[in-house]
Amino acid sequence: MTTYKLLLLPGDGIGPEVMAEVEKVVGWLGKAGLATFETETDLVGGAAIDTHGTPLSDATLAKADAADAILLGAVGGPKWAGVDYELRPEAGLLRLRKDLGLFANLRPAICYPALAEASALKPELVEGLDIMIVRELTGGVYFGEPKAITTLEDGSKRAVDTQVYTTAEIERIAHVAFDLARKRSGRVASAEKNNVMKTGVLWKEVVTRIHREHHSDIALEHVLADNCAMQLVRRPKQFDVLVMDNLFGDVLSDIAAMLTGSLGMLPSASLGAVDAKGTRKALYEPVHGSAPDIAGKGFANPIAMIGSLAMCLRYSFGLGDAADRIEAAITRTLASGARTRDIAKAGDAAISTAEMGDAIVREL
Amino acid sequence: MTTYKLLLLPGDGIGPEVMAEVEKVVGWLGKAGLATFETETDLVGGAAIDTHGTPLSDATLAKADAADAILLGAVGGPKWAGVDYELRPEAGLLRLRKDLGLFANLRPAICYPALAEASALKPELVEGLDIMIVRELTGGVYFGEPKAITTLEDGSKRAVDTQVYTTAEIERIAHVAFDLARKRSGRVASAEKNNVMKTGVLWKEVVTRIHREHHSDIALEHVLADNCAMQLVRRPKQFDVLVMDNLFGDVLSDIAAMLTGSLGMLPSASLGAVDAKGTRKALYEPVHGSAPDIAGKGFANPIAMIGSLAMCLRYSFGLGDAADRIEAAITRTLASGARTRDIAKAGDAAISTAEMGDAIVREL
C-alpha cells in the first residue's frame, strides 16, 4: 500500500481544533487498512507570524511542495489586525495558492437533508441542493500588478488593484468546470460582468470557444455575476456547476455556502495542473473561516474539515470508496441527531468538536 | 410654484412601458397642484444605438446636464449583444453616471409587508426589512484605467481592468452613508476586502477616519465583502446602512433587492455633489433591468419606476410630502390586492403594467 505524505496546516482560530478531529479519521483509515499516511504538522497564518514573523516560511512552503496533499484549517483573526499588509495571515494562504499553482478551487454547496431547516431560505428551495462552484484561484484582482497605495502630492492617497486574466488562465479553469459537469448534470453556468469589465469580455469569449471546441456535449449558460448572485438566492437549484473568477468566486461561493444552512459542513479543494506523472498539487480546506469568537471553546463543527479529507482522498489519491465511506458516516452521524452548536436548533443540546469527531469515527 | 425640468430616458426592454406609468403620476402631481414639471423624453441605451449609432448622444448628455433630474427606465438586451464594447447599451448609462458625477447610488431594499411571502427567505427573516445600500458609482473597476484586452505575441490575449480609489472619492461616499444613517437607525456597516485588496485597505482607513473626525455619533462596523454577502442572506435585518465600492455594491445590492421578494418594486437614486447653489445632479432608476423576455407584453411592474419618481421628489426637490403620498398610494394599492405577474402568487390573477399604474393614480 502506498504511503501518502500529508501536510497538516491547522492555522488559526478553530483550525487546530477541527484538525485534531481529522487526525482521528486519518488514524482510522490506517487501522482499517484503507490508506496509510505519513503526516507532518506545520504553521501557517497568524500562528506562523507569532513563531517565525511571517505567515508562511520558506521551509513550510517547501514541505507543502513536497507533500502529496495539504490539509489546511483556517487563517486570520483580530490578533493580527495590526500587522503589515504583506505579512498578514491571509498572505500565507494566498502564497500557498499562488506558489503551488492551485488555480482550481472546487467549492461544493450541498444541503444536507437533516439541515435543510437551518437555511435562511425556504426549505423547498434548498432541499436537495447540490451546486459545485469552480472558482479561479491564482489570478484576477487577488494577484494582478500594480497593487499598491501611493501618496499624492497633496498628501491624499490613491489605491490600485489590478484584475488580469489571460487566455490560458481562463482555458484551464473552463476545462475543469466542463469536465466536472460531465460527471454531474452536464450543465455549466459561467458568471462574469462582460458588460463592464474587459476581463469579463475575455472570460466569456474563451469559455465560449473552449465549450465549442472541446465540450459541446455540455450545456453552457452565461450569466452576469450580479444576476447570478440574485439567482442563487432566488432559485439556487437552477444551477449545477458554476465557473467564475477569483473575486466573484469568493463572494458567490460564500453565498452558495450560506444557502445550505451548514457553512460549518462545507469542504473545498484547491487543485493545480496535472503533471507528467499524472499527479497534481492539492490543498483541502473548509469553506468556513477561523471563527476567532468561538476558538478554543470546543464549539466548532469539524465536519467541513473531515469532509475536506474526504475530498482529498477522492481527488488526490483516487480513493473514492474511502471518501464515500467518510461522507456516509457524516450523513449517518447527522441523521442520528448529533449536532454541534452551529447546526443545533435553538434549545436543542449540542455536542463538542471532539464528540462530533468521535461520533463520526464510531460510525466508520 | 417652481417648474422642474425632468428628463425621461425610458431606454430599452420594459423601460418605455414602466415610464408610461410614471408619466401618469407626473400628470397627477401637476393637477393636484403639488409640483409642475416640464418633461422631455429622449433615447438611451439600445434605443439610442438604433437611432444614433451611440448609446448616449452628446445632445442627450447636454439635456441630462441641463435637467433638474433624470428618470431612467433600463438599458440593454440581447438585440445589442454583438455591438462594440465601447458602444454597448450599458455604456450610455455608465457615461451618464460618470460625466454627471453621480457618485452616490442609494439603493433601498425594503420588504413590503404584503410581499414578505414572495421572498426566497423565511418570512420572519425579511418582514420589516429596510436596508439602505450606499454604493460608490463613479469609481472602482468600472472606470479605472488601464482597461483593455491586448493580443500577445503567441496570439493569445490578456485582459486588464483596474480598480482605483482615491482618498477624496472614499471620503465623499462615506459622508453620504453617515449622513443617511443619522436620519435612520444610526448604524453604518462598511464592506470591502482589505485582506486581499489595497483599495480595501484604503477604503477601511478613510472610512474609519471620516467616522472619527465627523460622525462619531454613528455606530460603524467593518465587514469583509464576502462575509457581508453571507450575512445579508443569513440575517439581513442586522444591517441598516451599508456602504461599499462600485463592484461590491453592484453584486450586494442585487442580493439585498432579491431578499425583499420584490425586485420589481425597488427604486434607486444616483446623486452628484451638492453645488454652490445647493442643487445636485441626480438620476433615478429602478433596480431591475430591462427584462427583454417580458418587454412589450404589459407584464412589467411599474412600481420601482414610480418609486423612483418618489425618490426624485424627496432627494432632488425637497418634496418629501408628495413622495410620502406616492409611497403610501403604492402601499395601499398593494394592500388592496393588486398584483402584477412578478408579485402575484401562483394561480392568482395578475393585472397589467397600465392597470397597476392606474390603480396607483386612483389611490392618489
Ligand SMILES: CC(C)[C@H](C(=O)O)[C@@H](O)C(=O)O
Ligand atoms: C482568507 C481570504 C484571503 C480568502 C479569500 O478571499 O480568498 C477567503 O475568503 C476564501 O474565500 O478562501
Ligand SMILES: CC(C)[C@H](C(=O)O)[C@@H](O)C(=O)O
Ligand atoms: C447595467 C449595468 C452596467 C449596471 C451596473 O453594473 O452598474 C447594473 O447592473 C446596475 O447595477 O445598475
